[in-house]
Amino acid sequence: MVSALNRSLYIKQSIATLLLAMILSVVxxxxxxxxxxxxxxxxxxxxxxxxxxxxxxPLAQALFRLDTVFAQQQAESLLYNPAIQSVIVSDENGQVFASATAPFIAPSLSSDLANYLLKDTLEVSRQLNFSGIEVPLGRVDLELDRRYLVEQVIGFNSRLFIQNLIKDILLASILSLLFYVMVTRPLKQLTWSLTRLDNNKTVSVPAAFDRRHHKDELGRLKSTFNELWLRLSNALDALERSHQHSKAMISHAADGIIVLDQNYQIRVVNEAAEKLVSMSAESLTDMPLASLGSTGFWTSLESSLHELAVDDVMSAETTLSNKQGLVPVEIRISKYMVQGESEVVLLMRDLSERKEAQQRINRLSFYDSLTRLPNRALMTDHLQKAMSDMSQDAFGVLIILDLDRFKTVNDALGHNVGDQLLVEVVDALVPLVPPNTTFARLGGDEFVFLWSNVRGSKNENNVAVVNFMQRILKECAEVKHVEGHDLHVTGSMGVSFFDGTEESTATVMRQADTALYKAKELGRNTFAFFQEDMQSLSDARLQMEKSLYRAVKMNEFEVYYQPQNNQYGELIGAEALLRWNDRERGFVPPMEFIPIAEDIGLIHDLGRFVLQQTTQQVASWRKQGLWQDDWRISINVSPMQFSYANLLKDISQALQNSGMPATMMDIEITETALMSDLDRALDIMEQIRELGISLSVDDFGTGYSSLKYLKDLPIDRLKIDQSFVRDLIHDKDDYAIVMAVIAMANALSLKVLAEGVETQEHFEQLEALGCISYQGYYFGRPCSATEFAQKFLQLSHSV
Structure with missing residues (x-):
């Protein structure tokens, strides 16, 4: 019985229901x-x-007639009620007129219990009056049998209790049966089904179960079990996969792995560890750590493990003797807790290759691995020695060579092509280097020529130095054939003389570097000698570089917009122009900071900023109904940006993030960007056009204008450079150039936009020549997005 009670939910419920019904019935x-x-x-x-x-x-009449017999009969008639014990009829004087007493019957209840249950006095009396008038004739008093009355009450309530108890027990039995049919039996079916689950099945119950319970709690319980079982199965599968992955990773790890338990006995050994110690995992398992070798290293290491705190890491190096001989090994040890017990893992790495690599590095530490030239360290050492050994009235020269536009080639064609280009340049320059001259690579595309004991004058008129640099520049400018590409690079050179009185080698290097920046400012593909006044220019450039880095980090840039209009003065788009309001210099002209941004590699960050900011702004104007779908926003891309491998990704990302249609974008590129590598430029332009973006050639006429590339390239518009438009009225040559460009564009079905339209005369002259698109101060100056919307977009929208 106890066992069934412990097992059966139905029996538990039935007994609980019956007990509850009985208790409630009794209460x-x-x-x-x-x-x-x-x-x-x-x-x-x-x-x-x-x-x-x-x-x-009747009693009142008997008293009135003084009929004691009749009064006695009436009194005795009242005794027929078993609850009345005695009857006394008194006259108006209180004398007993008639009385009757019931025979004594032994009570079944004690007087105390009866008195407790009926505490009030049980006496009933009535005043007897003459009929019709209030004349008292006497009274009648009844004495009731308290115990009899209590027996009657108890008997009635006992019968009622039994009836209620039977009813409640019957109702509890019916409810128990109903509960069994509705809950217990389906639960038994569901439980039975759950005991038959395996990894490939769901909970399977009789069809009647699904019909009756598919919408109630039991049905949802079954669905929940199915879902939980699926999750559990997936979790177990994932755990098993993870376990197998862990075993595979440990087994196939390149480093040796040994796991120790809390007693520092070996538990796990992988294949790499077996090879390192030349012992099998079976022979090592359950062995102490000292069994890995006969030297005192392992004993000492085990002693150190006792002091190692949990989650701490320590390293050690030793030499193991195996089939390959003595092998240097680095051991990384860490202690951790697993289920309340500490474990230690030893990661053992063979240092043979690292040691050999370090030796090779030490041998090659003074030479560049790509070009085999001396590196900066060796060159600095030679410069220091040359300065120290410099005799009186002697001098030397340090020349720094930097390849122009090398970064563009590197970004566009990859580092492999860039490295091969460097090798080609070095191979071409080595025969030109004079004897006893150090030709070294500083890094990247920078090289240095250290020429000590130079003859001639110590100034820019030194014929030997000038002739040498001219040969170097000429050789650099020759076309280099690298992996199917015809590459054009030039060189810029900075020259610094030294005589040993300088403060340090860094001073000489800094002077040559300053001269190099001057050569780049002069247009590149040239050289410059260091002058004392150049230092301030170098410092200013360095300050500009620092400011640019800070400006990018602090987001000090802003995009301005200049309207583009048709011949009717109607807006057809705008050009996005980057502006920088430096906190110290104020607004810095783009012509000052853009070249420096290209040199230090920030141009890509600025380009992404312009793309993202412009597309989001135009998309916002379009959503507000201020920007029409047939308008274009022109975005400039510098030659370095155009050669950047991620340009298409940056454009696509900006369009995707903003939601601006690609057909609203016009990418402006310069002729210089096109001519550096025409085949690759054509490929990039085709991919841009596939996105639905228009292409314009900016500053047309200032570069390598050619009918051939205008005919072959997928461009939509030419922008006449403002240098031709500015003097169009007074300069016949500029007039002829503008007229020729417009005629050529019309012949090639290309659109034309004139830049720098500043006056009414410019506009009328250009219109007469057939130009229909304009940009310049005559129509509007560049302004912020807010001002542009107020001045041009809202006005155009209202019209």
Whole structure:
């Protein structure tokens, strides 16, 4: 019975229901009996008052006639009620006129219990009056049998209790059966189904279960079990895969792995560790750490492990003897907790290749691995020695060579092509280097020529130095054939003389570097000698570089917009122009900071900023109804940006993030960007056009204008450079150039936009020549996005 009670939910529920029903029945019956006893005195008074009402008139007549016999008969008739113990009829003087007493019957209840249950006095009396008038004739008094009345109450409530108990037990039995049918039996079916689950099945129950319970809690319980079982199966599969992956990674790891338990006994050994110690995993398992070797290293290491704290790491190096001989090994040890027990893992790495590599590095530490030239360290050492050994009145020269536009080639064609280009340049320059001259590579595309004991004058008129640099520049400018590409690079050179009195080698290097920047400012493909006044220019450039880095980090740049209009003055688009409001210099002209940004590699960050900011702004104007779908926003791309491998990705990302249609974008590129590598430029332009973006050639006429590339390249528009438009009115040559460009564009079905339109005369002259698109101060100056919307977009929208 106890076992069944512990197992069966139905038996537990049935017994609980029956007990609860019985308890409730008993409690309610006692409450009802108590209330009945409480109300019993009132009921008795009412019942016997009603009884006296029946005999009141006969007794009053008997008293009036002094008929004791009749009065005695009436008194005795009242004794037929078993609850009445005695009847006394008194006259108006209080004398007993008639009386009757019920025979004594042994009670079944004690007097104390009866008195406790019926505490009130149980006496009933009635004043007897003459009929019709209020003349008292006497009274009648009834003495009730308290114990009998209590017995009647108890008997009635006992029968009621039994009836209620039977009813409640029957109801509890019905509810238990109903609960079994509705809950317990389906739960048994569901439980039985769950015990038959395996990895490939869901919970399978009888069809009747799904019909009756697919929408109730049991149905949802089944669905929940199915979902949980699926999750559990997936989790177990994932855990098993993870376990197998971990085993595979440990087994196939290149480094040796040994795991120790908390007693520092070996538990896991992978294949790499077996090879390092020349012992099998089976022979090492359950062995102490000292079994890995006969030297005292392992014993000492085990002692150190006792002091190693959990989650701490330590390293050690030793030499192992195996089939390959003595092998240097680095051991990384860490201690961790797993299920309340500490473990130690030893990662053992063979240092043979590293040691050999370090030796090779030490041998090659003074030479460049790509070009085999001396590196900066060796060159600095030679310069220091040359300065120290410099005799009186002697001098030397340090020349720094930097390849122009090398970064563009590197970004566009990859580092492999860039490295091969460097090798080609070095191979071409080596035969030109004078004897006893150090030709070294500083890094990247920078090289240095250290020429000590130079003859001639110590100034820019030194014929030997000038002739040498001219040969170097001429050789650099020759076309280089690298992996199918015809590459054009030039060189810029900075020259610094030294005589040993300089503060340090860094001073000489800094002077040559300053001269190099001057050569780049002069247009590149040239050389410059260091002059004392150049230092301030170098410092200014360095300050500009620092400011640019800060400006990019602090987001000090802003995009301005200049309107583009047709011959009717209507807006057809705008050009996005980058502006920099430096906190110290104020607004810095783009012509000052853009070349420096290209040199230091920030041009790509600025280009991404312009793309993202412009597309988001135009998309916002379009959403507000201020920008029309047939308008174009022109975005300049510098030659370095155009050669950047991620240009298409940056453009696509900006369009995707902003939601601006690609057909609204016009990319402006210069002729210089096109001519550096025409085949690759054509490929990039085709990919841009495939996105739906228009292409314009900016500053047309200032570069290598050619009908051939205008005919072959997929461009949509030519922008006439403002240098031709500015003097169009007074300069016949500029007039002829502008007229020729417009005629050529019309012949090739290309659109034309004139830049730098500043006056009414410019506009009328260009219109007469057939130009229909304009940009310049005459139509509007570049302004911020807010001002542009107020001045041009809202005005155009209202019109």
């Amino acid at each position: 309610l019956s006692f409450v009802q009996a108590y209330r009945s006893i409480q109300q019993e005195p009132y009921r008795i008074q009412k019942e016997f008052n009603d009884l006296l009402s029946i005999v009141e008139r």
